[in-house]
Amino acid sequence: MRLRNLQTTEMSIVSSKMAISFFFLVVVSVAGLAEGPFNHECHVEHCGSSDLPIKFPFRLNTQSEHCGYPGFNLSCTSRNEIQLQLPNLEFLVEKIDYQSQTILVSDPDKCFPKQLQQVKSYYPFNFTNESPDDFALYSCYPPERDSAYGTLIPCLTKPGQNVYAFRSSQDITNLPLASCTKMYNLRSFPVTPGDHDNMLELKWVTPDCRRCAKNQNCRLKSNGGIETECYPKTNKDIKSKLVTAGSIVGSFFLALAVGALYRLYRYDKLEKENQIRIQRFLEDYRNLKPTRYSYADIKRITNQFAEKLGQGAYGTVFKGKLSNEIFVAVKILNSSKGNGEEFINEVGTMGRIHHVNVVRMVGFCADGFRRALVYEYLPNDSLEKFISSADAKNSFLGWEKLQDIALGIARGIEYLHQGCDQRILHFDIKPHNVLLDQNFNPKISDFGLAKLCSKDQSAVSMTTARGTVGYIAPEVFSRNFGNVSYKADVYSFGMLLLEAVGGRKNVDVTPENVGQIYFPEWIYNLLEEKEDLRLFIESDEDAKIAKKLGIVGLWCIQWHPADRPSMKTVVQMLVEGEGSNFTMPPNPFASAGSTRMMNPTIPPRRLNQELEAIPESEE
Template identity: 55%
Template sequence: MAVWLKYCIPLLSLWLLSTVAEIRFHEQCKESSCGIHEPPIRFPFRIKGRQPEWCAYNSSFDLHCTYTNHTVLQLSPSVKAFVKSIDYSTQLMNVSLSYPQGCLQKSFNFSGSPFGFNHDVGLVLFNCSVITSYTNTDHSDIIAPGNFSCLNVPGFQVIAVDFSSSLVDMPVLSCTRIQSLLSLPDSVLLNNNVTGLSWFQPDCKNCERNGGQCKIKENNTKHEFHCMGTPTGSSKWKLLAGILGPFLLVSVGVIAYYLYIAVTETRNYTRFRRFLEDYKADKPARYSFADIKRITNQFKEELGQGAFGTVFKGKLSNEIQVAVKVLLNTSTGNGQEFINEMETMCQIHHVNVARLVGFCADGFNRALVYEFLPNGSLQNFISSADNKDAFLGWEKLQNIALGVAKGIEYLHQGCDKRILHFDIKPHNVLLDNNFIPKISDFGLAKLCSKDQSIVSMTTARGTLGYIAPEVFSRNFGSVSYKSDVYSYGMLLLEMVGGRKVTGVSTENSNHVYYPQWIYNLLENNEDITIHIEGEDARVAKKLSIVGLWCIQWHPINRPTMKAVIQMLEGDGENLEMPPNPFSSTSAASTSNRGGTGRLIQELDVISEIE
C-alpha cells in the first residue's frame, strides 16, 4: 500500500494540477474583445490590463483598448494599427495604420517584429532639384513628396518611385537616387491606410483549423506552446470531473485506509482499558511511560531481547531491582501479546513462576515490570558435565527440572483457568539467588477452561527445536497442554546433553540429533555422561528417560506434568525406557509395552477461551 501511494499520488497530483492549470487558462484567458463590433481576442493575443501576461505569446502580441473601444496594436513607437478583423486560422488581420506624416521610411522600421505586411511594396527614393516636371505631370507611381519631407534639404525635394514602375517618362533626369525602401504597406500606393498584417510564430493555424486553441506552456522561458481543446460551459466541468473522479476515488481510499488504522488502534486501546479495569482487583502497580524511563535510567542496561520486545534492568528503589520488558510498538499483533501476558500473570501466584510487579499502558506504549532474578536464564548454565566452570551439578539441575515441572503443572491444573505456555525453553526459565527456577515470558500463552485442553490454532507458535509436532501438523494429534510437555522434554534433554551434537563413532564424521544420541546410549546401557567425583550420574539417566517420555511424537503417548513430577521425585530405578520417539513404529510399540499405561491419559476435547 505504501509503495503504491508513493508513486501514484504524485502522478495523480501532477495530472490534477495540469488539468486545473488548463481550466484556469480557459477562465482567465477566455476570448474577449474591446467592444461589441471589435474582433475577438484570444491567444496569441491578449488585452493588456485585462488579462495576465501569460495569456499572450509574448509582449509583441499585447493589444490595447482605446477609450472609444477600438482595438489597437502598437507596431512600433510611431506606428499604431487599428485592428479591424482577425482570422486565426490563416493568422492574418486587417488593420488601419496610423503613422506620422513626413517620414514614412522611418515609421515602418519593424526590425525584430513578429508581424509582416501581407502585401508590401518597394520604393526607391530620389533627391530632385527640378520639380516643375513632377508638378506638371500626373504620375500615379510617384509618392507624394510630403511623405518624405524629413529628408528634404534646401533647393531639393525627395520623391519615391515604385520598384515596378518604368523610369522612362518620369521627371527624374535631374534627380539623384539616395535610398531604397524594400517593404512598405501597399496602402501607401493605394492612397489609403488599410492593409493586411500577418504573423508566423506561433504557428497555430492547424490547431485553429481543427477546432483547437493554442496555449503557452507555463513556467517556460522559451515561449513554447501546445494545442488543446476548447471546452466551454458544461464541458469544462465534465473535463474536471473526469480528472477529479479517479483522484477523489484514490483519496477516499487512502482516507478510509488511515481511518481503519485509527479505528483499529482506538479499538485496541479501548480493549486494553477494559481489560485493565477487569484486572485492577489484582492490584499490579501501574506506571506511566515516564516512570518506566526513570526506572530503567533511560533504558541504560539491556538484559536481553525477545520476539515481542526488549528487557531492561531497572530499580524501584535502592533495595528493589526489577526487569522491565518493553513491548514493541507495532500494529501487527494488535497488542495481543500484552493482553496475553497481563491476563496470565494477574492470575498466577506460584514460587516457580516469575512475579509481575507492575505494568505500563500509557497511550500506545506497553511495558511489563517483573521481579529481577540475578542469575539470569537457565540458558546461561546449560553445559556439558565436563565443563566444570559452568556445570551446576546433577542435584541442582534436578531441583531446577523439578521446579520447572511444578510451575508448568500449576499452569495446567493449579489456576482457575488452564494456561498453556507454548514457549517453554531454557531462555524463558529464570533463576533467583538460590537457583530456584521461575517460568517467564507468557506472550504466546493461551487460556482455556479448566476441564478442557485441546486448543484451536491457526498458526504455529513457539521456538524452533522446542515446538511439538502437532503444532506444525495435525497429523500427529490435536494441540493441547501436551504441547508444553514436549517443550519441557526438550529442555530436560538439553540440560543433560549440554546442547552437544556428538558423533556416532570416531571413524564416522556424520552427526546425529542429540536426543537420539541420548536414546541410543540408554538403549545400549552406556553411560550418558562423564563420572565426576561427588556427582550422582543416575540423575542424568533419570532426566534423560523422563525427557524422552515427554518428546513422544503423538501427544497421547506423553505423560502429564503431574506424572512427570512423580517420576522426577522417585529414585529413577523403576523407570521404564519409553518407545523410541525417532522410530516410525514408536506409536505402535507403545501400546504393546507393559507398565506404560500409567503414563498415558485420554485427553478431553476442548475449545480455547479467547
C-alpha cells in the same frame, strides 16, 4: 462506510464533550476571579458516604497537589474505602485524628506480616509504639501443637502447615522448632503478628497544624515550598459548592476531550483499535494486584533505560529499581510487533499466577502506544546460560542442582495446568524462558504466547504454530499426531530436560554436521545400550541423576500426546524415582527411519529460531 460512520460518531462525541467542558470552564473562571484560587478547590472531601473527613495535610488524588502536604496522598477505592499509598505499601484508612495527628490503618489483605516483611520506612509517618519488636517467622510441618512460645499467623497458615511468630529476643534453644523452617524476619514490627484486630496506628510530626486556633485552618504557603500557615475559616454557600463541582467535572471532561482529540489525530485506525481493546481489558483487570505505571514512572524506574539486560523478538529488557533494595526487570514491548495480543496475554495470564516457580509480575504500563511489563529481577539470568556449552565446565551447575531446577520447572508447569481457575498453556517452554534467582531456583517467564482454557477442555483450537522451533510438539504442526492440548507443554519440557542433560554447544547447520544424529535420539541410543552419557559424570549418584533426567525427558517427547505423562506424573517421577528403576519409553524415533551416523563428539543443537505468533480466532 462503517469507518466513516465510526469517525463521524467519534467526532460528535468529542465535540459534545468539548462544549460541556467550555461551559464549566467559563463558570469556574468567573467564580475563580471573584473567590480566589484556594478557597473552594481544597475543601473537606469524603469517599462516597463515608463520614471520615479528608482535609489538610491529607488530600484526595483528585485534588490539586497544593491541597495536601507531600506524602499525605489518599484515594477512594471502588468500594468507597479510603486508601493510603506509601512506597511499596497499601493501607486502608480506618480513622484520622487531626488533633493528636494519628492515623489508624488496616491491611487490605488482613495480613500485616506478609505486606511488611521487607519494609524499612513508613515516611512520612512513624509508629505510635516507640519500642517495636523484632520477630522471626517459622513454617512448621507438621504443625506444632505447642505454640506457647509463639503466635500463630492465621493468614499465612495453610492445611498441614502452620506459621508461627517468635520474638527474636527469645533463646532459640527453648523454642519448639523441631519440625520448623525459618521463613524470614520482621524487624521493628509495630504490632504483635497474629493479632485479630488487624490495625496499625501511625503518627506524623510534620506538618504540625495544632498551633492553628479553632477558627483557623491549615494550608501550604503559596510560595511553592513546604512551609504551612494558618488562615481564617470561611463559610461555604451553595454557590461555592456548585462552582467546586463544576471545576472538577469541567476539568475531567476537558482532559477527556483533549485525550480523544490527541488519539484521533495521532494514531491510525489500527493503533486506535489496539488501544481500545487493551483499555477494555484493563478495565476488567483493575481489581487485580499488579500496579499500573505511567511511562514517566517507567523512565524513572529504569533511570532513563540506563542498563540493558537483553533483547527479544517482542521487546527489550532493562534493569530497574523501585527502591534501594528492590530491583525489577522492565520489558519494553515493541509497538510494531503484533496488535497488543502479547501484552494482553502476559498481563491477563500473570495476574492469575502466584507460584514460587513462576516469575512474579510487579506491574505494567499501558500509556498510549507505549507498553511495558515489570517483573521481579532475577540476578542469575536464564537456564540457557548454564546448559549451552558442554566444555564450559565452570558454568555447569552440578547434577543435584540440575535435578532441583528440573523439579522446580515441572512444579511450575503443573501449577499452570492444574493450580489455577483456568488451565494455562504456556506454548514456549525453553531454557531461555526459565530464569534463575539468587539461589538458582527456577522461575518460568514470558507468557506472551500463552492460552487459557477450562480444565475439562481436552483440546484447544489453533490456526497456526506458536513457539520456538525445536521445542514445539508435533501435533502443533500437524493434527495427524492428535489434538493440541496441555501435553504440548509436556513435550517442550522434555526437550528442555534433554538439552539440560546433553549440555551441548550451539552448532550451525553446515555440510559438515548435517549428517549428525538428532541429539535426543543420541541420548536414547546411549540409554538403550546402557552406556554412560559421558557428560561431567563424576560419581555413581551423578550417573543415576543423569539417567533419570534422560529417561523422564524421553517419556515427555513421545510423538503422540496420549503417550506422554501429565506434569503431575512427571513431578512424581522426578521426586520418587531412580534412574535404575525407570522403564525405558518406546523409541520415539523408530518411525523416523533414522539412518544417520552419530558423530562421536557432542551432538549438535537444533536450530533455535523464533516463530512469530499470529493472532488467533477462537472457536
